[in-house]
Amino acid sequence: DQQVKQNSPSLSVQEGRISILNCDYTNSMFDYFLWYKKYPAEGPTFLISISSIKDKNEDGRFTVFLNKSAKHLSLHIVPSQPGDSAVYFCAASAIGFGNEKLTFGTGTRLTIIP
Amino acid sequence: DVKVTQSSRYLVKRTGEKVFLECVQDMDHENMFWYRQDPGLGLRLIYFSYDVKMKEKGDIPEGYSVSREKKERFSLILESASTNQTSMYLCASSFSPSGKQETQYFGPGTRLLVL
Numbered sequence: 001d002q003q004v005k006q007n008s009p010s011l012s013v014q015e016g017r018i019s020i021l022n023c024d025y026t027n028s029m030f031d032y033f034l035w036y037k038k039y040p041a042e043g044p045t046f047l048i049s050i051s052s053i054k055d056k057n058e059d060g061r062f063t064v065f066l067n068k069s070a071k072h073l074s075l076h077i078v079p080s081q082p083g084d085s086a087v088y089f090c091a092a093s094a095i096g097f098g099n100e101k102l103t104f105g106t107g108t109r110l111t112i113i114p
Numbered sequence: 115d116v117k118v119t120q121s122s123r124y125l126v127k128r129t130g131e132k133v134f135l136e137c138v139q140d141m142d143h144e145n146m147f148w149y150r151q152d153p154g155l156g157l158r159l160i161y162f163s164y165d166v167k168m169k170e171k172g173d174i175p176e177g178y179s180v181s182r183e184k185k186e187r188f189s190l191i192l193e194s195a196s197t198n199q200t201s202m203y204l205c206a207s208s209f210s211p212s213g214k215q216e217t218q219y220f221g222p223g224t225r226l227l228v229l
Contacts, residue, residue, distance in 0.1 A: 004156075006156075009154070034217070036220075041123075041222070041223070042222055042223070043118070043204055043206075043220030043221050043222050043223050044157070044204070044220045045220070046217040046218070046219070049217070089156060089157060091157075101159060101162065101172070102147075102159070102218060103159075103173075104149075104156045104157040104158070105156050106154060106155060106156035107156050
């Protein structure tokens with residue numbers, strides 16, 4: 001049972017345009033969400049997070065939006081750069097319920113076309 | 115700067131061998147985690163530990179065990195390796211004060227091939 005879903009395995013975007021990566025979840029107890037970025041042969045690195053008390057969090061070129069009623073979050077990257085080419089994982093946890101485990105999605109491979 | 119290191123980047127083992135994967139973190143983090151990453155399946159949690167000598171099963175613990183004798187070190191053990199355990203193994207650690215989520219920091223991964 002996949003509680004965190006990334007339905008697009010891959011995405012190609014022109015350099016300078018906006019990249020939008022989507023993530024859906026099914027567990028209503030999730031209250032904290034993160035995005036990780038992973039290059040080949042490296043471990044994932046933390047990108048940005050959002051608590052369920054917010055609907056938007058911004059950090060430079062990266063913005064995460066949370067729609068709790070739809071159980072949906074998205075990561076916007078603008079403008080996209082070649083170095084953004086990587087696999088992106090969304091993850092969720094139920095920290096307010098004493099559970100610090102992260103549940104990851106299956107990942108979306110983003111390719112930025114120069 | 116948080117550093118999580120894993121003992122090997124690449125390992126090749128034979129079916130039935132006992133395999134040890136070691137992970138060390140240098141930030142005095144309470145929590146440590148072992149995941150495996152497989153194409154189309156994302157990262158799946160195998161085991162985690164909140165403190166020394168404590169362990170909790172993750173989502174796919176079958177065929178694995180763990181050991182945490184010191185706070186900075188978390189070992190993953192494959193008692194009898196099988197070909198379906200061929201995968202990328204990722205260790206992570208986090209500091210987690212009560213009621214607050216902290217980022218998990220990952221090591222570079224160990225790519226294990228079981229023949």
